[in-house]
Amino acid sequence: MNKVKVAVIGCGVIAPTHIQCYQACEGAELVAVCDIVEERARKLAEQYNVPRFTTVAAELFADPEIDAVSICTEHYTHVDLVIAALKAGKHVVCEKCLAASLPELDAMIAAVKAHPELVSSGIFQHRFTAINRELKAIVEEGLLGRLLTSRAQLYCERTNEYYLKDAWRGKWKSEGGSILINQAIHFIDQMLWISGGPAVDQKPVAMIRNLNHEGIIETDDTAAAVVPLANGALGVIEATSASFHIWHNTLSFEGTMGIVEIRDDKPLTVEFKDPEVQAAVAKRLADSAKPENLDFGKEYYGGGHPAQINDFIAAIQEKRAPYVTLEDAASTARVILEIYAPFRKV
């Protein structure tokens, strides 16, 4: 089968993870990287031995040699890049969060719908880790009974320096929010995905605060929300980037017959009415809590990127939908953007 020729657009923090994933993927050939800051593109091209670099994404879109692109730029730039890529006939995988506002997200979805012949995907790498898949299977098998509440919690630390380092962070227009849209988004996605998705006809309710980054960011460093779920249960979100914890996440699912919680990808609470079910679920979660391949990226990225990139490439070769379609990823983005909607000033 022909290799899929790929370019990575955006050469910042996440780009090396995508680059290494493509270079390790048998079906892919990474042919170019791109950044509007020439030095960044040149540096990554040299460091990873990528044949060429450019500062103009449009050059890559116009290049018939390139089949697919990874969008690794800031949130507010995703919409134009994804639409331009699709219009040029390129398959596209875009980092989270897909968009910084609801109109941007709607425009992106319209372009995806206009190009069903192309593979489009949104990065949610944690959907590829073993314990999350096992947890989803446990919930879907009905072992918890009727699902009552699902909770996604993230306590992490983002310093003033972190927010000030890049101009796009901490602003409604460019980041689209902060703790929910950038860090907690992964756990919000897992909570929604494992629970069977958000209710389509009801909006979330929420409060957001900036408790410890006043004068630094205009967005949220702390947030709490309730999201109505499609199955009638309630999803609860609690997140802060003002914690002393570097990174601490918990996912909880409480049903009429049992409760399961995982913290930082390890089982935390497994309690069931039926002791046999409890023992079986505890074993399944313990067996799936193996360390993931953490060769690429930071530890809290969770090791799922290689599997998602492999799936994206295989989807192109096999002419099938990817495991995480862009529209699927957009459903989580939409929940977050709806949470923010009453608080946005722009």
Ligand SMILES: NC(=O)c1ccc[n+]([C@@H]2O[C@H](COP(=O)([O-])OP(=O)(O)OC[C@H]3O[C@@H](n4cnc5c(N)ncnc54)[C@H](O)[C@@H]3O)[C@@H](O)[C@H]2O)c1
């Ligand atoms: N999945 C994850 O775990 C994970 C982790 C980190 C970041 N991310 C996501 O990846 C994206 C990038 O984040 P980052 O931390 O790497 O940001 P960053 O600011 O470090 O890098 C973004 C780069 O994109 C470049 N850029 C902007 N517009 C461009 C354009 N039109 N063409 C080419 N290059 C352009 C910028 O110059 C910059 O170098 C964000 O959406 C972020 O949320 C995901």
